[in-house]
Amino acid sequence: MKYRIISVGKIKEPFYRQGVNEYMKRLKSYGQFELIDGLEERLDPEPAPKDIEHMLQKEAGKILNLLRPDELVVALDIEGKNPDSRQLADLVRQWNESGRPRVNFVIGASYGLSPDMKQRADYRLSFSSLTFAHQLAVLMLVEQLYRSFRILHHEPYHK
Numbered sequence: 001m002k003y004r005i006i007s008v009g010k011i012k013e014p015f016y017r018q019g020v021n022e023y024m025k026r027l028k029s030y031g032q033f034e035l036i037d038g039l040e041e042r043l044d045p046e047p048a049p050k051d052i053e054h055m056l057q058k059e060a061g062k063i064l065n066l067l068r069p070d071e072l073v074v075a076l077d078i079e080g081k082n083p084d085s086r087q088l089a090d091l092v093r094q095w096n097e098s099g100r101p102r103v104n105f106v107i108g109a110s111y112g113l114s115p116d117m118k119q120r121a122d123y124r125l126s127f128s129s130l131t132f133a134h135q136l137a138v139l140m141l142v143e144q145l146y147r148s149f150r151i152l153h154h155e156p157y158h159k
Helices: 014-027 049-066 085-096 115-120 134-152
Strands: 002-007 032-037 072-081 102-107 123-125
Touching: 002 049, 002 134, 014 032, 014 134, 032 134, 049 115, 072 115, 085 134, 102 134
Parallel strands: 002 032, 002 102, 072 102, 072 123
Antiparallel strands: none
């Protein structure tokens, strides 16, 4: 199975990048994993709501251009479902068995994702009702994916 993590924001901080790279390396034994980041549009420091909406649509356009209609899309969204680690592992198993060629995980930047992007999602995943920096969300995602594969393969991993 192929997996792609699309982070609208760039992973800039070295400590986040190092953690993400470590988990991406660990995940290679479970499938093909790819990370795309840095699709964020520039915005004035004090944007009007109309400017935010326009920016979200432009970012959504960039993301949607990367996706094929037959690919599965999981949007990280604060209003999404909040599974525990075992439930997420079961979702990963289901996605693996879906017959789709790729699973795409989409993480928005500071203003989240456009309504169109959320509508395109096959599943909306939330880690918490708290808001996290997108860089931290990417790190949390790759760690939880690694944990999911360890669970699915009955391999030990700390609890």
